[in-house]
Amino acid sequence: MTLDKTSPALDVTSPDGAILRALFDAALAASLPDGRFEGRLPLAPKGRTIVLGAGKGAARMVRAFEDAWEAAGNPAPEGLAVTRYGHGTPTRFVEVVEASHPVPDAAGMAAAQRILDIAASAGPDDLVVFLMSGGASSLLALPAAGVSLEDKQALNRALLKSGAPIGAMNQVRKALSAIKGGRLAAAAAPARMVTFLISDVPGDDPGAIGSGPTIPEASDPEAALAILAEYGIAIEPRVEQAIRANAVEAGAGGAVEMLATPKMALDAAAEAARAIGLTPLVLGDALEGEARDVARVLAAIGIYAAAHDQPVAKPCVILSGGETTVTVRGRGRGGRNAEFLLALAVALDGHKGIAAIACDTDGIDGSEDNAGAWIDAGSLGEARARGIDPVARLANNDGYGFFEALGRLVVTGPTLTNVNDFRAILVR
Numbered sequence: 001m002t003l004d005k006t007s008p009a010l011d012v013t014s015p016d017g018a019i020l021r022a023l024f025d026a027a028l029a030a031s032l033p034d035g036r037f038e039g040r041l042p043l044a045p046k047g048r049t050i051v052l053g054a055g056k057g058a059a060r061m062v063r064a065f066e067d068a069w070e071a072a073g074n075p076a077p078e079g080l081a082v083t084r085y086g087h088g089t090p091t092r093f094v095e096v097v098e099a100s101h102p103v104p105d106a107a108g109m110a111a112a113q114r115i116l117d118i119a120a121s122a123g124p125d126d127l128v129v130f131l132m133s134g135g136a137s138s139l140l141a142l143p144a145a146g147v148s149l150e151d152k153q154a155l156n157r158a159l160l161k162s163g164a165p166i167g168a169m170n171q172v173r174k175a176l177s178a179i180k181g182g183r184l185a186a187a188a189a190p191a192r193m194v195t196f197l198i199s200d201v202p203g204d205d206p207g208a209i210g211s212g213p214t215i216p217e218a219s220d221p222e223a224a225l226a227i228l229a230e231y232g233i234a235i236e237p238r239v240e241q242a243i244r245a246n247a248v249e250a251g252a253g254g255a256v257e258m259l260a261t262p263k264m265a266l267d268a269a270a271e272a273a274r275a276i277g278l279t280p281l282v283l284g285d286a287l288e289g290e291a292r293d294v295a296r297v298l299a300a301i302g303i304y305a306a307a308h309d310q311p312v313a314k315p316c317v318i319l320s321g322g323e324t325t326v327t328v329r330g331r332g333r334g335g336r337n338a339e340f341l342l343a344l345a346v347a348l349d350g351h352k353g354i355a356a357i358a359c360d361t362d363g364i365d366g367s368e369d370n371a372g373a374w375i376d377a378g379s380l381g382e383a384r385a386r387g388i389d390p391v392a393r394l395a396n397n398d399g400y401g402f403f404e405a406l407g408r409l410v411v412t413g414p415t416l417t418n419v420n421d422f423r424a425i426l427v428r
Contacts, residue, residue: 012277012315016355016376016426019276023269023317023424024359024371024410030268031361031419033061033198036259037068042194044074047125050191051094052115052184053081054140055133055210056362057198059089059096060416061259062131065196066092080118081131082111082139084364087414102367103156104141109149112142116179122191128254130184130193134200134362134418136210137170142179146242152176155233162231163327165288166201170211175224175243181207182216185253193254199261200362200420202286202322206256216251261285262321262419265361269424273317278426280319281305281312285420287322291340292394294324299347302354302425314353318425332398335366337421341373342399344425346390350380353428359410362418365400371412372421373403382406 010022049069053062058081069077070092079094084101099108122128143152155176159169174181185193193214201208207215221244228235262285270280283301287294298318305312312318324336334342337358348354359365359372383390383406393402403409 010276014276017374019426020355020357020374020424022276023272024357024422026272027265027269027422028361028415028417030264031198031260031417033057033064033259033417035064037065037196040257041068041072042127042129045125045127045192047123049075049077049127049129050118050122051077051079051081051129051131052119053131054115054136054213055198055418056084056087056101056135056414057133057417058083058131059087059091061133061196061198062091062094062096063089065129065131066094077129080111080115082108082115084135084139087416089416099139101135101138102160103153104138104149106149108139108141112140112179115140116142116184116187119184119188122188124190126191128188128191128193130195130214132195132210132213133198134209134420136213137173137180140179140210140213142177144176144178144242144246146245147176147239151239155235158233161328162233163290163325164227164231165325166323167208168227170208172224172227174211175219175221175246177211180211180213181219181248182212182214182251182253183248184213185216186251189252195254195256196259197256198259198417198419200418202288204258204261214253215256216253218250219247221247260417260419265419265422266319266321269319269422277315279312279316281316283318283320285321287320287324289324291324291326291336292343295340295343296347298423298425299344302348302427303351305427306351306353314427316427318427320423321420323420326397328397330396330398332393332396332401333368334397334399334401335360335368337365337372338399338403339397340423341375342390342394342402345375345380346394350377352377354425356423356425357410358421358423360421361415363412363415368400369411370400370409372410373399373408374410375408379406379408
């Protein structure tokens, strides 16, 4: 069974899958950078316009900026952006290279060094435009002095399996970096700088998006070391020494503009829900915690709404964003959205009239080829009829395998944007 995304006109009687996919598509459309630079462009400089970028949406951001910059009659820009493998798109003036995410590689390290060098070449008459979206932290892999790429790779793997929230992971990444935490902005001075962001973090903190290469802040090595200790991640003494030696003071970073945020995506989905005849309830764009725990809470809200028309009257859809975490204990496949949705299905236990979707807006759930998955009231029964034990699959962190067997994966391919996760629970 597959999601139907072809229905030209939907209403509240449309199939669950068609409604859920329409809401996700509305959220995606609101997350794209296309057309969002118009009216927000900086003044053209006397010198060069240097465009630098990083993140899973970097290539599409570059293309959208080039379109707007050229339409405004400005001279052609130059520069370099790095994005995840498979997330590139044709650009006219700014070079785009690809590298590994979420574990950095040598290509990302080389790109980060080139970007830092280009920034350092900027003069007082130049304009540096930095385009950043989620994923930039791993893609700009330029280790601090005394830290090797292998050190960063090992720490990234450990952090991804630890259950640490994204904010904590990025704090450690800044402490290990020669380019993050405002260090790129320092290299570009005294050039004028403008940063355009697509947010994928709770609260839209510019310093947390991609670990803030152009957002100056005073570093706190002891806080980074405390995070590693809290999550039981051991490091060698030389790495600890490098973290302490990499401390910096806050500097200047220029103007910051938000192009797209998780809230914008949820607002667009809510508007689409009302057009279908559903009452939306937006729980927020910053839900965090273990995916299984969040799933149990949202399942309880859905069941209560189904029984009592509270906190929202049915037919309704309960929307949320934010990034959950998964503490990996099993050997299965799947990202946090598959984990969340499988835990949700187990908690709902086939409750009549409730369906749901959970997807990463970048089109990649963890390291798999799916954006996420979807369920309806019949999913658990179908699995059990095929001899698939959902509880055992959850214990093994095998959400991908579970939904692949049922044909319930949502596969979009790279969307070339990223405003974090999207969840919708439909209550008939």
